[in-house]
Amino acid sequence: xxxxxxxxxxxxxxxxxxxxxxxxxxxxxxxxxxxxxxxxxxxxxxxxxxxxxxxxxxxxxxxxxxxxxxxxxxxxxxxxxxxxxxxxxxxxxxxxxxxxxxxxxxxxxxxxxxxxxxxxxxxxxxxxxxxxxxxxxxxxxxxxxxxxxxxxxxxxxxxxxxxxxxxxxxxxxxxxxxxxxxxxxxxxxxxxxxxxxxxxxxxxxxxxxxxxxxxxxxxxxxxxxxxxxxxxxxxxxxxxxxxxxxxxxxxxxxxxxxxxxxxxxxxxxxxxxxxxx
Amino acid sequence: xxxxxxxxxxxxxxxxxxxxxxxxxxxxxxxxxxxxxxxxxxxxxxxxxxxxxxxxxxxxxxxxxxxxxxxxxxxxxxxxxxxxxxxxxxxxxxxxxxxxxxxxxxxxxxxxxxxxxxxxxxxxxxxxxxxxxxxxxxxxxxxxxxxxxxxxxxxxxxxxxxxxxxxxxxxxxxxxxxxxxxxxxxxxxxxxxxxxxxxxxxxxxxxxxxxxxxxxxxxxxxxxxxxxxxxxxxxxxxxxxxxxxxxxxxxxxxxxxxxxxxxxxxxxxxxxxxxxxxxxxxxxxxxxxxxxxxxxxxxxxxxxxxxxxxxxxxxxx
Numbered sequence: 001x002x003x004x005x006x007x008x009x010x011x012x013x014x015x016x017x018x019x020x021x022x023x024x025x026x027x028x029x030x031x032x033x034x035x036x037x038x039x040x041x042x043x044x045x046x047x048x049x050x051x052x053x054x055x056x057x058x059x060x061x062x063x064x065x066x067x068x069x070x071x072x073x074x075x076x077x078x079x080x081x082x083x084x085x086x087x088x089x090x091x092x093x094x095x096x097x098x099x100x101x102x103x104x105x106x107x108x109x110x111x112x113x114x115x116x117x118x119x120x121x122x123x124x125x126x127x128x129x130x131x132x133x134x135x136x137x138x139x140x141x142x143x144x145x146x147x148x149x150x151x152x153x154x155x156x157x158x159x160x161x162x163x164x165x166x167x168x169x170x171x172x173x174x175x176x177x178x179x180x181x182x183x184x185x186x187x188x189x190x191x192x193x194x195x196x197x198x199x200x201x202x203x204x205x206x207x208x209x210x211x212x213x214x215x216x217x218x219x220x221x222x223x224x225x226x227x228x229x230x231x232x233x234x235x236x237x238x239x240x241x242x243x244x245x246x247x248x249x250x251x252x253x254x255x256x257x258x259x260x261x262x263x264x265x266x267x268x269x270x271x272x273x274x275x276x277x
Numbered sequence: 278x279x280x281x282x283x284x285x286x287x288x289x290x291x292x293x294x295x296x297x298x299x300x301x302x303x304x305x306x307x308x309x310x311x312x313x314x315x316x317x318x319x320x321x322x323x324x325x326x327x328x329x330x331x332x333x334x335x336x337x338x339x340x341x342x343x344x345x346x347x348x349x350x351x352x353x354x355x356x357x358x359x360x361x362x363x364x365x366x367x368x369x370x371x372x373x374x375x376x377x378x379x380x381x382x383x384x385x386x387x388x389x390x391x392x393x394x395x396x397x398x399x400x401x402x403x404x405x406x407x408x409x410x411x412x413x414x415x416x417x418x419x420x421x422x423x424x425x426x427x428x429x430x431x432x433x434x435x436x437x438x439x440x441x442x443x444x445x446x447x448x449x450x451x452x453x454x455x456x457x458x459x460x461x462x463x464x465x466x467x468x469x470x471x472x473x474x475x476x477x478x479x480x481x482x483x484x485x486x487x488x489x490x491x492x493x494x495x496x497x498x499x500x501x502x503x504x505x506x507x508x509x510x511x512x513x514x515x516x517x518x519x520x521x522x523x524x525x526x527x528x529x530x531x532x533x534x535x536x537x538x539x540x541x542x543x544x545x546x547x548x549x550x551x552x553x554x555x556x557x558x559x560x561x562x563x564x565x566x567x568x569x570x571x572x573x574x575x576x577x578x579x580x581x582x583x584x585x586x587x588x589x590x591x592x593x594x
Contacts, residue, residue, distance in 0.1 A: 045536070048355065048356060048556065230349075232350050235319060237315035239349070240348075241350075242347050244346065
C-alpha cells in the first residue's frame with residue numbers, strides 16, 4: 001500500500017459519472033484486478049474523509065504510472081473530486097483490498113462471466129483485461145438504469161469480451177434488470193453449468209449482486225462479489241465498512257456470522273460466504 | 278535583550294516535547310486515540326510508530342466482540358458519526374498476537390479497557406496485568422455505541438467512581454479514565470473519578486449524534502445514533518478540557534477534533550498535558566507523525582523550551 005500524491009491528467013464528466021486519470025510521477029504502481037484507492041483533493045480538510053474508488057485502468061508510462069478511476073457523483077466528496085481540473089493534485093492510498101481470485105477460471109476450458117451494474121463495472125475492467133491477456137473467454141452482462149449508465153462498454157468490447165446489455169428503461173440492450181439475461185444464459189447452457197464451465201464475478205448495486213448470488217447458488221456456480229460499503233480509512237482501522245459473513249457453526253452447532261472488513265478481508269468475497277439479508 | 282547566554286541555555290537541549298503523566302515519561306505528548314489506530318501495527322506501512330509518544334489500543338473486552346451491523350459510519354459536516362459497537366479481537370488475542378509484535382517499537386502502549394459489567398473491566402485488567410509491554414490502562418466508561426454498554430458508568434459520578442476504584446485496586450499500572458461529553462454532570466464525574474484514585478483523565482469521547490437519510494427516511498446508521506468526532510467537536514472539547522482542568526489536579530489528556538499541531542496546542546493551553554488524535558488518522562494515516570513534527574516546529578519557532586510550559590497557559594484577560 002502506498003501513500004501517494006497524483007497529478008490529474010484528465011477528469012471528464014459524463015452523465016452522473018467522472019473518469020479521472022492520475023499520473024504518479026516516477027512511480028511504479030502495481031494494482032491487481034478489483035483493488036481500490038482512497039482519494040481526496042490534495043490536503044483537503046472538508047469533506048473530511050477520502051472516497052473509495054476501484055482502479056479502472058493501470059498504464060505504465062515513461063513518466064510514471066497512470067491510474068484511472070471511474071466514480072459516480074453522489075455527494076460532497078465525489079463532487080469535490082469532480083470539480084478538480086488537470087494539473088491539480090489528488091492524495092491517493094493505493095492499492096487497497098484483496099483482488100478477484102482468477103485461479104478458478106484459469107483451469108480447463110472455462111469462461112469468466114462478469115455481471116456489472118452501473119459504476120460497479122469499473123471494478124471488473126482490470127479483471128477482464130487480465131483474463132483476456134491470458135486468453136480466457138470473458139462474457140460480460142452489463143446493466144444500468146439507462147444507456148449512459150453502461151460504464152466502460154466500449155473498453156470491455158475492445159478487449160474481446162462477449163457483451164450482453166440491459167437497461168431499466170430499455171434505452172439500450174434488453175429492458176429490465178441485467179440479472180435476467182444472466183439467468184437465461186445459464187439456463188440455456190445447463191450442461192456447461194453442470195460441467196463447471198462458468199465462474200461468475202459481480203460488482204454493482206447490492207440488490208443486483210444479491211440476485212446474482214441467488215442465481216449462482218441455485219445453479220451451483222462459483223461466484224465472487226466485490227462489495228461497496230462506506231469507509232472512513234480504507235486500511236482496516238476504523239472497522240466501519242463491514243460485511244456479514246458466515247463463519248461456521250458455533251460450539252453449540254448453531255450457524256454463526258461475523259463482521260469482516262470490506263477494505264481488508266474484501267472487497268471481494270465469495271458469494272456463498274456472505275449473508276445477503 | 279541580552280546577547281550573553283546564561284549557563285543553563287548552553288546546556289545540551291532537552292527534548293522539549295517530553296511529558297510525564299502518572300509517572301510515565303512520554304517522548305512526546307501525541308497519542309493516537311483508541312478505536313482510530315487499530316492495534317498500532319496497521320500504521321507500519323505509513324510510518325515508524327516509535328515516532329509517537331504512545332498510542333491507545335482499540336477497546337479491549339474479555340471476549341471478542343462482533344460489533345454493530347452496517348452501515349456503521351456516516352460523514353457529516355466537519356466530522357463523522359460512528360457506531361462500530363466496539364468490535365475487537367478480545368484481550369487474550371491482543372496479548373498473544375498483537376503485543377509481541379508491538380514490543381519491537383519504542384512507544385508507550387495504553388490499553389483501552391472496555392466491559393459491559395464491572396467484572397468485565399476487572400477481567401480485562403487482570404489479563405493485561407500479566408502482559409509485558411503495556412504502560413497504562415485507559416478505562417472506556419464512555420462509549421455511546423453499545424446497548425447497556427460502558428456509557429452508564431461514565432454518565433453517573435457514583436458508578437464512574439465505583440469502576441475507577443475497583444480498577445485501581447486490581448491494576449498494576451496507572452489508570453486513565455476516559456470521560457464522556459454526554460454525561461449530564463461532566464465535572465461531577467471528573468471529580469468523582471479523581472477522588473476514586475484515577476491517575477489521569479482523557480476527554481472527550483464522541484458526542485452522541487444522529488443523521489437521517491432524506492430519501493429513505495431512515496437513520497444513516499443502522500444503530501440509529503452514533504458518536505460524532507472530527508473538527509466539528511473541537512471547540513466543545515477545548516471548553517470541556519478547560520473546565521475540567523479548573524477542578525482537577527490529576528493530568529488531563531485532550532481529545533476531540535485534533536488534526537494538526539495548532540489544534541493540539543489549543544488543548545495544551547486549555548490545560549491538557551497530552552493529546553489524542555483520532556478521526557484525522559483516517560483521512561491522513563501520517564497525521565499523528567506530522568503532529569509530532571508540527572509541535573517540534575512550534576517549540577522551535579515560538580521559543581518554547583518545554584511543551585509543558587504552555588499547559589494551562591490560556592490568558593483569560
